[in-house]
Amino acid sequence: MTRLLGTALIACVTVACVADDGAAATGAVDAEYTSEAGLVSVHIAANDLRVGGGNELRVTVPPTAAAVRLVAASAFMPAHGHGTDATVVGDDGAYRADNIVFFMPGRWELRLAFSDGTREDRIRFYIDVP
Numbered sequence: 792m793t794r795l796l797g798t799a800l801i802a803c804v805t806v807a808c809v810a811d812d813g814a815a816a817t818g819a820v821d822a823e824y825t826s827e828a829g830l831v832s833v834h835i836a837a838n839d840l841r842v843g844g845g846n847e848l849r850v851t852v853p854p855t856a857a858a859v860r861l862v863a864a865s866a867f868m869p870a871h872g873h874g875t876d877a878t879v880v881g882d883d884g885a886y887r888a889d890n891i892v893f894f895m896p897g898r899w900e901l902r903l904a905f906s907d908g909t910r911e912d913r914i915r916f917y918i919d920v921p
């Protein structure tokens with residue numbers, strides 16, 4: 792556990808953690824998000840997010856950004872320094888981050904990585920898993 796926390800702290804220092812301003816949806820999301828460097832704005836939807844496996848996010852990339860793909864997705868629990876990777880599936884603007892395993896209730900940071908083949912960017916947001 793100490794090692795995991797140390798790793799998380801190092802990651803926070805080197806990558807700069809997303810600010811936790813207390814804004815988080817509980818168990819669902821249905822919103823537009825713009826990536827941190829402005830590469831893309833996408834729609835993210837999910838419902839009935841809960842502890843355990845089988846959770847999915849639906850990520851829609853608009854036709855105006857057709858070159859941008861969702862390339863990776865993960866969920867991280869800032870309070871405990873642990874996380875889990877999701878499986879990305881889809882094409883042509885319609886992607887899913889599949890089988891997200893929220894192995895504990897609480898606040899999770901969802902991390903989505905995008906690429907247009909040249910540039911990479913990411914979106915991070917919080918979900919409270921009941």
Ligand SMILES: [Cu+2]
Nearest residue numbers: 868871873895
């Ligand atoms: Cu935890």
